[in-house]
Amino acid sequence: MAAGGEARIIRIDDPDDPRILEFHAIRERDLTGRQNRFIAEGTVVLRMLAAANAGGGGFVAEKILLLENRVAGLQAELASFPADVPVYVASSTVLDAIAGFHLHRGVLALGYRSHQPHAAELLETLPDTALVVCAAGISNHDNIGSIFRNAAAFGADAVLLDETCCDPLYRKALRVSVGAVLKVPYARGGSIEANLAALVQRGFDVWALSPSGKTEMGSLSAAPRMALVTGTEGSGLPAAILDRFNTARIAQAPGLDSLNAATATGIALYLLASAQGRLQTDGTAGS
Amino acid sequence: MAAGGEARIIRIDDPDDPRILEFHAIRERDLTGRQNRFIAEGTVVLRMLAAANAGGGGFVAEKILLLENRVAGLQAELASFPADVPVYVASSTVLDAIAGFHLHRGVLALGYRSHQPHAAELLETLPDTALVVCAAGISNHDNIGSIFRNAAAFGADAVLLDETCCDPLYRKALRVSVGAVLKVPYARGGSIEANLAALVQRGFDVWALSPSGKTEMGSLSAAPRMALVTGTEGSGLPAAILDRFNTARIAQAPGLDSLNAATATGIALYLLASAQGRLQTDGTAGS
Incomplete structure (x- = not known):
């Protein structure tokens, strides 16, 4: 599991890297809506996203973005996501430049809702x-x-x-x-x-x-x-x-x-x- | 009452006016403590301060600082404070420069607690x-x-x-x-x-x-x-x-x-x- 987790870790050094564009300026985007896409923030919500991704509610995990020093402590959580969910990792400077503010927790994920019932x-x-x-x-x-x-x-x-x-x-x-x-x-x-x-x-x-x-x-x-x-x-x-x-x-x-x-x-x-x-x-x- | 209220209104045009120095950069001061002095914010808390000032809990109102366009609507509240509590009034620009951030409510008061029981x-x-x-x-x-x-x-x-x-x-x-x-x-x-x-x-x-x-x-x-x-x-x-x-x-x-x-x-x-x-x-x- 740990080996599998390591394998899909992708380092991001450029805040404008197109692979993590959805995490740009998330505080401002928070107010504009995302057409069923959403940002999960923090370890507890990341765990809930893993559970939801495996459940029947139509929630799908797309990608994860972590502060580099959080990776070691989150191996169990990362292993609970499917292997094709990429895990991007960045330094504190790069992560803050992406998010547009200081992210002291350093745990973000992007998901979407495939189906919303009436x-x-x-x-x-x-x-x-x-x-x-x-x-x-x-x-x-x-x-x-x-x-x-x-x-x-x-x-x-x-x-x-x-x-x-x-x-x-x-x-x-x-x-x-x-x-x-x-x-x-x-x-x-x-x-x-x-x-x-x-x-x-x-x-x-x-x-x-x-x-x-x-x-x-x-x-x-x-x-x-x-x-x-x-x-x-x-x-x-x-x-x-x-x-x-x-x-x-x-x-x-x-x-x-x-x-x-x-x-x-x-x-x-x-x-x-x-x-x-x-x-x-x-x-x-x-x- | 309205006349009494008008009489003690003092216009502030300089954010560094010494009479309103206690309202400077209140967001930062919020974290440092004020030795029993406190800032009351908003109309409802202003009313509670007027009641506390008249009660026996040792709370004393010192001064009030308002956005100029709030004065007319607060006559009843202002009349509920003793006549020697000064009411300072400022434009939005001056008020924001005093407080250090945009104060959309425009209602501040300074009080202190004269006695805190064990x-x-x-x-x-x-x-x-x-x-x-x-x-x-x-x-x-x-x-x-x-x-x-x-x-x-x-x-x-x-x-x-x-x-x-x-x-x-x-x-x-x-x-x-x-x-x-x-x-x-x-x-x-x-x-x-x-x-x-x-x-x-x-x-x-x-x-x-x-x-x-x-x-x-x-x-x-x-x-x-x-x-x-x-x-x-x-x-x-x-x-x-x-x-x-x-x-x-x-x-x-x-x-x-x-x-x-x-x-x-x-x-x-x-x-x-x-x-x-x-x-x-x-x-x-x-x-």
């Missing part, structure tokens, strides 16, 4: 007992990343993003998710109304999270199929959604609504997953 | 039913800010930071807390062991939050006085703490421990505050 298609694959996160209008990369991180932590089966959400494959969203974007099945597109209609049609109890929600999250009744609807931290979900669906709030100290979006979604998912009995809430933890 | 002193002020957050080794400004934001959201009575935590009055921590650092009473200093001993001595049930915790957070028994102990996202709490105190975990999907520090603290505080009956968890919410 919401309806994704919902058809879910089991009879399921938990889905349905997000509307989340344009902040941190918040999108956090939604995926929390969805993975509490075992949500899928995430549906409406067309006004930002791309979870943006470098920063992917990093904040700790690679969960590559793990939790998701669909992106269409209106929030269409996504909710698709959920209702498939027997989901829909709960819209809002500071003015009628039911406290910790006291709502569990159902086999549940969906949590979450909007932006500022303006929240549209009134038309809050009027039509069950609404839930997270109890807080009087006079305040001070939770950030990621924390609110985390608490709500913890409570829904607990209510559905999908978390090990009793007894003693494993180590 | 942990023991602070604990003496707490009621018979109390919830305290006790943090160890939190060096990340975002995470410190989030702890305060969550503490405020769930009505915690106090935060104890050990000597290895970063200063919550750092500009970024204060901003992430949405000003809660100016609202939730806190002490900073001493060892985590000393802080925990002070809590035990005053009848607090101490629960250390850890992925390997023995009891699931949602099933622990409430007590009138409870303390949540939280460490860093990476290495967590020292083994000596986990061995000596009750430990609690947040149930997650099998095989994962993927919560970020802010979300984990938020979930734990929600559950503790709910168990203590200090949140309105039943019935219908107000609007």
Whole structure:
């Protein structure tokens, strides 16, 4: 394995080498979209990409670019990619010139998504007992990343993003998710109304999270199929959604609504997953 | 009121004017400490500073620096400060030259803390039913800010930071807390062991939050006085703490421990505050 890893290592000395052009100025490109191509950053996300590349989600690893002194410590990770994925290696000076800023972690990979399912298609694959996160209008990369991180932590089966959400494959969203974007099945597109209609049609109890929600999250009744609807931290979900669906709030100290979006979604998912009995809430933890 | 507000407005045309020197290069100074002086940034934190200035926590507002086009919209906030707090106003060009980067919000204030209580002193002020957050080794400004934001959201009575935590009055921590650092009473200093001993001595049930915790957070028994102990996202709490105190975990999907520090603290505080009956968890919410 180590020998195989060494064999495909290609040294890059010119920041303008055409083989690594996709890694150029990644911070700026982060904002422009890449037509299903994405940059994975850091060791943990690299591992998630290896797992996703081997899985059925349509994620494909294309190439890896490493700081030269990281290669020795990443042999196991490199061996988990197919042998035809090239591993480019550069000095710190060359790597920073490529990326356009100082990359102290020194671990980048390029991947693409070969197939992105529609919401309806994704919902058809879910089991009879399921938990889905349905997000509307989340344009902040941190918040999108956090939604995926929390969805993975509490075992949500899928995430549906409406067309006004930002791309979870943006470098920063992917990093904040700790690679969960590559793990939790998701669909992106269409209106929030269409996504909710698709959920209702498939027997989901829909709960819209809002500071003015009628039911406290910790006291709502569990159902086999549940969906949590979450909007932006500022303006929240549209009134038309809050009027039509069950609404839930997270109890807080009087006079305040001070939770950030990621924390609110985390608490709500913890409570829904607990209510559905999908978390090990009793007894003693494993180590 | 509006007349009083107008009277103390002082125009600044020279970025090196000695009256606003404390606002120079605030991004760099953020990392060096200011001996109990702090920068409040943004309208919401400005409001919290006005409230803190009028309260008993020892926070004093010294001066305000605004982008010229923000003055008209902030009359109510300016009127809530004492008349002897000067309000400096500058153009966008001058303001950016002062701060050292582009300040798109255009709202800054300088304050100081006249008195910082010791942990023991602070604990003496707490009621018979109390919830305290006790943090160890939190060096990340975002995470410190989030702890305060969550503490405020769930009505915690106090935060104890050990000597290895970063200063919550750092500009970024204060901003992430949405000003809660100016609202939730806190002490900073001493060892985590000393802080925990002070809590035990005053009848607090101490629960250390850890992925390997023995009891699931949602099933622990409430007590009138409870303390949540939280460490860093990476290495967590020292083994000596986990061995000596009750430990609690947040149930997650099998095989994962993927919560970020802010979300984990938020979930734990929600559950503790709910168990203590200090949140309105039943019935219908107000609007």
